[in-house]
Amino acid sequence: MAGLIVSGCTSRSEEPAAPRPKDPQVVLLTSLIEAKEQMIALYDRGALAGADLATALGPFKQRHAAHLAAFKKLMPPGESSSPSPSPTASAAASPVSLAKLRDAERRAAAGRAKQMAHASPALAQLLASVGACEAVHAMALGVLRG
Amino acid sequence: MADPLAKALAAEHAAVYAYGVIGAKTTGKLRVKATTSFDAHRARRDQLRALIVQQGGRPAEPAPTYQLPFVVATPSDAVRLAVLVEQRLVTAYLELAADEDASVRRVAALAAQECATRGYGWRPEAVAFPGMPGQTAASAPTDAGADASEDADAGDGVAETTGVTETPVPLEGASAGAE
Numbered sequence: 001m002a003g004l005i006v007s008g009c010t011s012r013s014e015e016p017a018a019p020r021p022k023d024p025q026v027v028l029l030t031s032l033i034e035a036k037e038q039m040i041a042l043y044d045r046g047a048l049a050g051a052d053l054a055t056a057l058g059p060f061k062q063r064h065a066a067h068l069a070a071f072k073k074l075m076p077p078g079e080s081s082s083p084s085p086s087p088t089a090s091a092a093a094s095p096v097s098l099a100k101l102r103d104a105e106r107r108a109a110a111g112r113a114k115q116m117a118h119a120s121p122a123l124a125q126l127l128a129s130v131g132a133c134e135a136v137h138a139m140a141l142g143v144l145r146g
Numbered sequence: 147m148a149d150p151l152a153k154a155l156a157a158e159h160a161a162v163y164a165y166g167v168i169g170a171k172t173t174g175k176l177r178v179k180a181t182t183s184f185d186a187h188r189a190r191r192d193q194l195r196a197l198i199v200q201q202g203g204r205p206a207e208p209a210p211t212y213q214l215p216f217v218v219a220t221p222s223d224a225v226r227l228a229v230l231v232e233q234r235l236v237t238a239y240l241e242l243a244a245d246e247d248a249s250v251r252r253v254a255a256l257a258a259q260e261c262a263t264r265g266y267g268w269r270p271e272a273v274a275f276p277g278m279p280g281q282t283a284a285s286a287p288t289d290a291g292a293d294a295s296e297d298a299d300a301g302d303g304v305a306e307t308t309g310v311t312e313t314p315v316p317l318e319g320a321s322a323g324a325e
Contacts (some may be wrong), residue, residue, distance in 0.1 A: 063274035070275070113255035121244035128243035128255045132236055132262035132276040139263050140272055 025120055026079050029071055032115070032127075035108070036068040042104055048095035056144055057101075060137055067130045074123055102141040109134035150241040151198055151250065152206060154257075157238040158191035159208035160310040164231045167214065171224040183228065183264060187235075190257055197250065212310050225268050231310060232265030236277030 043061040047054035112131030116124040165184035172180050195205040218227050239261065242254035262276040273281040 059272070063272065066274040109259055112259075113252045116243060116251045116255055117248040124243045124251055125240045126275075128240050128251075128258045129236075129275045129277050131255055132258045133272065133274055135259035135263050136266045136272050136276065139266055140270065143270070 023076070024118060025123070026076065028115065028119060028123070029075050030079075032071045033068065033075075036064060036071060039104060039108065040064050040068065042096060042101060045094060045096045046098065046101045049097070053098075053144075060101075060140075063133055063137070067133070070126055070130075074120075074126070098141055098144060102138050105134045105138040105141065109138060149203075150238070150245060151194065151201075151203075154235075154238045154242045154254070155191065155194040155198065155205055157235050158187055158194060159206075160212055161187040161231045161235055162191060163208065163212045164214070164227055164310045167218050168224040168228050171218050172221050176221055176225065179267065180224070180228070186260070186264070190260075193253065197253065214310055227310075228268045229265050232261045232268065233277070234310070235261040236265070237279075240277040 040061060043057055043064065047057050047061075109131045112127045112134070116127045119127060162184065165180055165187060169177060169180040169184060198205040214227065215230060216223065216226075218224055236258050239254045239258035243251055243258065245251050245254065258277060265276075266272065275281050
């Protein structure tokens with residue numbers, strides 16, 4: 001439970017009497033949720049490449065949706081869990097390749113350890129598990145044929 | 147409550163033992179995979195030992211023998227055991243992931259990913275939350291139709307209940323593959 005997180009960017013001069021500082025845990029969760037939503041949107045675009053592929057990618061997307069739900073569950077009540085406007089509608093136009101999905105999974109998995117450093121114990125465990133799933137995804141996507 | 151670091155070490159000791167058995171019951175490609183896994187777990191075991199020493203603790207030695215969750219007679223049994231071993235390790239590493247030392251968390255995160263992918267290499271099944279209770283691969287959809295599957299009455303239990311456990315009594319037959 002380190003308290004050494006907030007890299008408070010030194011504000012120049014007149015900061016409007018800052019509303020209570022954001023709980024670092026909430027900040028982390030917010031970014032996790034955002035990144036997961038982007039991952040899910042990326043899978044939607046991956047599915048555009050063909051019906052067979054869409055079917056194959058379905059379970060992957062479902063597991064990401066489960067991760068998203070788990071992150072949202074850890075968000076303290078009263079915090080807006082998803083401020084980001086859903087990117088799906090506009091960005092869904094262009095398909096993405098399996099290689100791109102695989103790359104996204106790899107990067108997501110690789111980033112987990114760092115995120116865990118300042119997470120609550122429960123969130124750290126969740127992130128370790130989610131990262132393991134993403135690492136498996138990266139491997140599994142390598143076997144899929146586009 | 148048992149120290150998660152000690153528990154992870156115990157799980158790696160058990161994994162090294164199990165892979166000795168797995169190696170003895172497989173041939174060809176599976177055998178190679180078993181050997182690679184054996185080496186990887188030995189390396190993790192040594193890393194955990196070092197961490198424990200670094201923290202002023204005394205790493206436990208492996209048990210003289212281990213109770214396997216079922217008789218390993220065929221290559222298919224061996225694969226099933228390998229999958230269980232990896233699942234059990236992921237669970238152990240999730241526990242370690244809550245450690246207050248960030249560097250220990252890091253080791254846990256990487257090891258959990260390694261074990262999960264290695265498990266997938268033995269049997270290509272994915273779950274949303276590897277290592278969490280109730281996440282046996284048997285109940286999950288299979289993504290890729292790949293090699294090493296067998297009839298799946300496998301893991302009805304949760305990982306913790308089906309793993310390789312220390313046994314105080316020497317186990318006849320199980321010694322065949324150790325080493």
